[in-house]
Amino acid sequence: MSTKEALNGESRDGYVKIDRYNDEKIEAVAAHYKDILSQLGEDPEREGLVKTPERVAKALQYLTHGYDIKPDEILKSAMFKEDYSQMVVVKDIEVYSMCEHHMLPFFGKAHIAYIPNGHIVGLSKIPRVVDAFSRRLQVQERLTNEIRDCIQNTLSPMGVAVVMECKHLCMSMRGVQKQNSVTTTSAFTGTFLSNDKTRAEFLRLITASLD
Ligand SMILES: Nc1nc2c(ncn2[C@@H]2O[C@H](COP(=O)(O)OP(=O)(O)OP(=O)(O)O)[C@@H](O)[C@H]2O)c(=O)[nH]1
Numbered sequence: 001m002s003t004k005e006a007l008n009g010e011s012r013d014g015y016v017k018i019d020r021y022n023d024e025k026i027e028a029v030a031a032h033y034k035d036i037l038s039q040l041g042e043d044p045e046r047e048g049l050v051k052t053p054e055r056v057a058k059a060l061q062y063l064t065h066g067y068d069i070k071p072d073e074i075l076k077s078a079m080f081k082e083d084y085s086q087m088v089v090v091k092d093i094e095v096y097s098m099c100e101h102h103m104l105p106f107f108g109k110a111h112i113a114y115i116p117n118g119h120i121v122g123l124s125k126i127p128r129v130v131d132a133f134s135r136r137l138q139v140q141e142r143l144t145n146e147i148r149d150c151i152q153n154t155l156s157p158m159g160v161a162v163v164m165e166c167k168h169l170c171m172s173m174r175g176v177q178k179q180n181s182v183t184t185t186s187a188f189t190g191t192f193l194s195n196d197k198t199r200a201e202f203l204r205l206i207t208a209s210l211d
């Protein structure tokens with residue numbers, strides 16, 4: 001069974017729920033984690049840990065399921081011709097990703113806007129695109145750009161704006177150990193780049209969630 005098939009379930013809140021896994025992959029990853037537990041000085045046979053390698057393998061499969069999703073097809077599946085040319089903003093989209101350097105979580109919010117150019121897109125598809133790119137090993141900058149490029153290239157709007165604000169556990173629970181730092185990234189195209197007023201309007205609309 002492919003990982004994609006393994007990810008067929010969808011819960012009501014729109015998040016992908018795994019109810020079948022790629023057993024081959026789970027077994028291979030779990031075997032490595034059993035070894036890792038030993039290397040860390042643990043006893044992988046003790047009661048609490050017996051199933052841990054399999055649990056971790058399943059968790060990792062979930063946390064990286066974005067590799068099997070085609071974000072542009074998500075958008076294409078719900079594009080509608082519509083004569084609406086004002087800014088559409090979807091803000092406060094929860095983001096959970098993992099930094100590719102330490103494989104530790106970073107999480108926060110994405111705020112996304114586009115200005116239609118003949119087509120609008122089903123609103124839920126925008127958070128789905130965010131999930132498709134964030135459920136991979138990432139850096140926040142690339143994640144921001146990938147979301148922007150996907151919406152721009154698929155929907156061809158007058159412009160796209162993406163702002164992300166995230167906390168990185170690799171900066172708080174280890175390393176430099178800064179508990180409250182938040183990283184903000186942004187990416188714009190079209191009118192959001194060329195027109196200061198449009199960009200300012202977007203930033204004003206999302207400001208309430210930036211403090
Ligand atoms: N630009 C960027 N850097 C990130 C992101 N996530 C983690 N990092 C950084 O990746 C860098 C990796 O640096 P290295 O010096 O190779 O790793 P390290 O020795 O573990 O670094 P420290 O975290 O400073 O202890 C660190 O500075 C992290 O803060 C991200 O999304 N974007």
Ligand SMILES: [Zn+2]
Nearest residue numbers: 099101102170
């Ligand atoms: Zn990191």
